[in-house]
Structure formats: C-alpha cells, structure tokens
Amino acid sequence: MSDPREPIIRFDHASFGFPGLIALKDISLAIYEGEFVGVIGPNGSGKTTLCRAVLGLLPPIEGHLRIFDCACDELRCHHRAKIGYLPQKGVVDRNFPVTVLETVMMGRYGALGLFKRPGRKDHDIALEALVQVGMESHKDNALGQLSGGQQQRVFIARALAQQPKVLILDEPTTGLDITTQHNVIELVQHLHDELKLTVLLITHDINMIRSRVDRLVLLKTRLFAAAPPAEVLKPEILHQVYGKELVIAEKDLVIVEDYHHHH
Amino acid sequence: MLDLLAYDFMQRSLLAAAMVGGLCSVIGVFVVLRGLAFVGAGTSHAAFAGVALGYLMGWPPLLLAIVFGLATVWITGWVEERGRMKLDVSIGILYTTTMALGILFIGLMKTYNAEVYGYLFGSVLSVTPEELHTIGALSVLVLGLLLLFAKELYFIAFDQEMAEASGVPARQIFFLLLTLVALTVVISLKTVGAILVFAMILIPASTAYQLTHSLTALTLYSATIGILTSVSGVMISALWDVPSGPAIVLLATTVFFISVFLSPKRLRRLHLVHSN
Numbered sequence: 001m002s003d004p005r006e007p008i009i010r011f012d013h014a015s016f017g018f019p020g021l022i023a024l025k026d027i028s029l030a031i032y033e034g035e036f037v038g039v040i041g042p043n044g045s046g047k048t049t050l051c052r053a054v055l056g057l058l059p060p061i062e063g064h065l066r067i068f069d070c071a072c073d074e075l076r077c078h079h080r081a082k083i084g085y086l087p088q089k090g091v092v093d094r095n096f097p098v099t100v101l102e103t104v105m106m107g108r109y110g111a112l113g114l115f116k117r118p119g120r121k122d123h124d125i126a127l128e129a130l131v132q133v134g135m136e137s138h139k140d141n142a143l144g145q146l147s148g149g150q151q152q153r154v155f156i157a158r159a160l161a162q163q164p165k166v167l168i169l170d171e172p173t174t175g176l177d178i179t180t181q182h183n184v185i186e187l188v189q190h191l192h193d194e195l196k197l198t199v200l201l202i203t204h205d206i207n208m209i210r211s212r213v214d215r216l217v218l219l220k221t222r223l224f225a226a227a228p229p230a231e232v233l234k235p236e237i238l239h240q241v242y243g244k245e246l247v248i249a250e251k252d253l254v255i256v257e258d259y260h261h262h263h
Numbered sequence: 264m265l266d267l268l269a270y271d272f273m274q275r276s277l278l279a280a281a282m283v284g285g286l287c288s289v290i291g292v293f294v295v296l297r298g299l300a301f302v303g304a305g306t307s308h309a310a311f312a313g314v315a316l317g318y319l320m321g322w323p324p325l326l327l328a329i330v331f332g333l334a335t336v337w338i339t340g341w342v343e344e345r346g347r348m349k350l351d352v353s354i355g356i357l358y359t360t361t362m363a364l365g366i367l368f369i370g371l372m373k374t375y376n377a378e379v380y381g382y383l384f385g386s387v388l389s390v391t392p393e394e395l396h397t398i399g400a401l402s403v404l405v406l407g408l409l410l411l412f413a414k415e416l417y418f419i420a421f422d423q424e425m426a427e428a429s430g431v432p433a434r435q436i437f438f439l440l441l442t443l444v445a446l447t448v449v450i451s452l453k454t455v456g457a458i459l460v461f462a463m464i465l466i467p468a469s470t471a472y473q474l475t476h477s478l479t480a481l482t483l484y485s486a487t488i489g490i491l492t493s494v495s496g497v498m499i500s501a502l503w504d505v506p507s508g509p510a511i512v513l514l515a516t517t518v519f520f521i522s523v524f525l526s527p528k529r530l531r532r533l534h535l536v537h538s539n
Contacts, residue, residue, distance in 0.1 A: 080427075085429070099476060
C-alpha cells in the first residue's frame with residue numbers, strides 16, 4: 001500500500017558497515033513526519049547502526065539513504081541540527097564539569113553555526129527545553145549531581161534545544177528503575193504528541209512501548225518487519241529474530257520457556 | 264624584590280611566563296576534558312626533536328619544532344579517527360621515537376650545545392626580545408582561535424559524536440584542537456622546557472577541575488592559576504637562584520594538592536559518606 005505522505009527518512013536497499021562486516025543489510029524503510037517508531041531487535045542486530053545512519057554519521061556502503069530529501073553524505077550542518085539525539089547511557093562522561101544549563105545550551109551550537117555566540121534567544125530556547133522536561137529548577141546544578149533519570153531528562157532537553165524535527169533515542173531507559181523508565185517514556189510520548197516530533201526510539205523493552213508507538217521496526221542485520229505493533233509482535237515473526245518462541249501472554253510479552261518454568 | 268623588576272630581562276621573563284602560563288592553562292582545559300593528556304607529553308618531546316634537528320642542521324629550531332609537533336598530533340589524530348589504534352598507543356610510539364631522534368641529533372652534534380638543553384629544561388630568564396615577540400604573536404593566534412571556536416571545542420570535549428550529530432563540524436574542530444596543542448607546546452618550549460611543558464598544560468586545568476562544576480568557571484580558574492603560578496615561579500627562580508621550569512611546575516603542583524584537599528567536590532563526597 002503506497003503512502004501519500006513524503007517520507008522524512010528513506011532507506012532504499014541500503015547496507016551499512018564495512019565490506020566483510022555488514023551491520024545492516026538491504027534495508028528499505030520509509031519513516032514519515034510525525035511518526036512514533038520503536039526500533040527493536042536482539043543485541044548486535046544493528047539498532048545503533050540504524051540510529052547512526054539516520055544521524056548522517058554513517059553513509060551506506062550499498063543502496064541509498066535520504067534524510068530531509070538529501071543524500072546522507074550531502075547532509076549539511078543545518079540539516080543535522082534538525083535531528084535531536086540521545087545517545088546510549090555510558091557514552092557520555094556524566095562527571096564532566098558542566099551545569100545543566102550549559103549542557104542544554106550545547107544543543108544550540110550546531111544550529112547556530114561557527115563564529116556565532118549563543119545569545120538571549122538561545123538562552124530562552126534552552127530554558128524552554130528544560131521546562132518541557134520538567135528540569136528548569138535544576139538549571140544551575142552540576143550534571144554529575146543528578147540522578148540517572150534526571151540526567152536523561154537533561155539530555156532530552158539538550159536534543160530539544162536543537163528545535164529538531166526528528167528525535168532519536170538510543171535505549172533511553174537502560175539502567176533506570178521501573179518508575180523512572182516509565183516516566184522517561186511518558187515524557188517522550190508527551191513530546192511526540194505536543195511538539196509533533198518524529199520519534200525513533202530504540203529499546204529492548206517491548207512492553208513499555210508497544211501501546212505507544214505507531215510502528216515497530218524489527219531488526220536483525222536485515223529488516224524483518226516495519227508495521228504496527230500488533231502485526232509485528234507475532235510468535236512466528238519474533239521467533240525468526242530472537243530464536244525463541246515468544247507469545248503475547250495477556251498484556252505482557254514473555255519467553256515461553258521462562259513462563260512455563262515459573263508457572 | 265622590586266629591584267629585580269627594574270631589569271629588562273626580568274620584565275621579559277615575567278611577561279613570557281604570564282603568556283605561556285595563561286595559554287597552557289586555557290588549552291589545558293580542553294586537553295584534560297577531551298582526554299588528550301598524553302598527547303601533550305608526546306608532542307613536547309616531538310617538538311624537542313625538531314629543535315635538536317634545527318641546531319644540528321643550522322635551520323630555524325622553532326620552525327622545525329612546529330613541523331615535528333604538528334606531524335605528531337596529526338598522525339595521532341588520523342590514526343585514532345581511522346580506529347586503527349588507540350590514541351595512547353600511537354602517541355606512545357611517536358613519543359619514544361621522536362625522543363630517540365632528539366637524543367640522536369644531540370649525539371650527532373659532537374659538541375655540547377647549552378641552548379638545546381635550554382629547550383629541554385626551560386630557561387625563561389634568558390628569553391630574548393625576539394623570542395618574546397614570537398611567543399606574543401603565537402599566543403594571540405592560539406588564544407584567538409580558542410576563543411573563536413570555544414563553543415565547538417567544549418562540545419567535542421564533552422562528546423565528539425554527539426557534537427557531530429548535532430551539526431558541529433566535529434572532526435575539523437578536533438584537528439584544530441590538536442594543532443593548537445602542538446603550537447602551544449612549541450611556544451612554551453623556551454620557557455618551561457620540553458619535559459615540563461606538559462605539566463603546565465595539565466596541572467592548572469586539573470586544579471581548576473577540583474574547584475568547580477561549570478565550564479566557564481573552569482576555564483577562568485585554570486587561566487588564573489596558570490598565570491599566577493608561572494609568574495610566581497619566575498620570581499622564586501630569580502630570588503632563590505633555582506631553575507625556572509621546576510620552580511613553576513613545583514609551585515603549580517603544590518597548588519594542585521591544596522585544591523584537592525579543599526575541593527568542594529571532595530568535601531561534598533566526604534559529607535555524603537558520613538551522613539550515610
């Protein structure tokens with residue numbers, strides 16, 4: 001079925017990695033403006049590679065990737081500034097001597113371009129981003145003094161300060177307690193609804209997102225599915241990717257052998 | 264002590280020390296935050312090999328120091344970017360190779376050359392007016408570029424990939440930082456010497472790191488500590504007739520240990536441990 005909308009990101013038979021070490025192979029996928037897409041798959045399935053590709057950091061070795069109707073290797077700085085990114089936890093040094101507001105202000109640097117100093121307007125945008133994630137009262141605190149969940153909120157605010165069209169979150173709930181995980185996902189949902197952002201959320205936690213996303217993208221080096229959750233979360237499809245028999249049991253997704261073991 | 268300040272050589276030395284101290288401590292902030300500490304050490308030894316080759320061949324030593332310093336940082340940056348080798352391994356190899364070259368060039372000179380050793384150990388009290396002009400011009404260039412690209416430099420120090428993903432030309436800024444580190448090392452050779460310049464880059468920024476959580480404050484504290492310890496070190500050197508390089512570095516190290524002891528971060532951690 002063809003979609004009348006123009007995709008904001010389009011993979012066309014695109015492969016990524018190095019010759020002999022392919023991380024993603026023959027991906028054809030279109031992501032439309034305003035979509036909330038969950039990206040799932042086992043460890044090493046190419047989820048982060050997909051994320052780096054959409055950031056324009058990894059050109060395809062075969063096929064094509066177009067972002068905002070630009071080939072990804074033609075992506076200019078002002079295009080990149082339109083993609084907000086929350087990297088995996090642990091990538092950034094959380095003890096870096098920086099305040100919350102200084103961290104969020106970094107989100108303005110790409111959009112500002114070289115030689116320009118952040119002004120009052122950038123300051124206001126950064127403060128507004130902190131308000132959107134509920135962290136404005138912490139603006140002068142050191143980033144390292146915050147809890148894991150608060151730091152994730154600050155990094156989301158940094159991405160929002162770019163005033164992005166697309167928000168990419170790479171496993172934003174890893175290492176957080178259940179309540180905080182829920183709050184972070186709630187925040188992402190809220191931002192998607194309020195700001196009409198296109199969201200790509202990479203996660204292992206299928207239960208947390210399946211009722212929220214428009215589509216799930218299921219990866220294991222190849223693209224196994226890109227469809228609404230109900231069509232993707234079928235035992236026969238999941239078995240191909242995870243190598244175990246998985247079913248939706250009542251509300252939750254469980255591994256069948258573990259389910260039998262516990263009951 | 265005031266009598267000393269009347270001498271031209273002393274005025275030149277203090278000015279050179281202030282410029283080098285300020286410059287090293289400002290670039291040191293980015294070196295410490297980006298984790299390039301070992302690059303500073305490797306570059307200073309490479310630059311010294313350039314100086315030694317300059318004296319051996321009768322070529323301008325500072326020019327060759329710049330060539331050797333830049334070649335070292337660029338090769339190191341290129342190797343890291345390609346993911347071929349870890350940064351500390353590649354700089355370790357270049358560090359020892361260029362030091363071996365430096366010793367070889369000195370050996371080939373056959374006669375003792377006190378000026379070469381001046382670059383190894385530092386001799387700020389013998390800075391000439393021409394050298395002061397060179398230090399001044401290069402300091403203005405490096406500080407100007409640091410100021411111009413400060414926001415991008417902070418961002419790549421925080422997270423280079425995130426900076427690139429946000430639209431900052433991170434790769435070019437990283438090579439700019441490496442280039443500025445090499446230039447700073449060369450500018451500082453005469454003042455603190457190849458062995459100790461690394462300390463002047465590292466210690467003031469590490470001292471400031473103990474005292475603040477803010478990037479802006481970190482840079483201002485580091486510059487203040489760098490300038491004050493360098494100028495005070497030169498005064499101590501002149502008053503007590505001790506070598507200037509070690510006087511500056513040992514003074515800076517003393518301030519560093521005091522800052523560790525009085526660090527608000529450390530005191531807060533202690534408070535948290537006791538309150539638990």
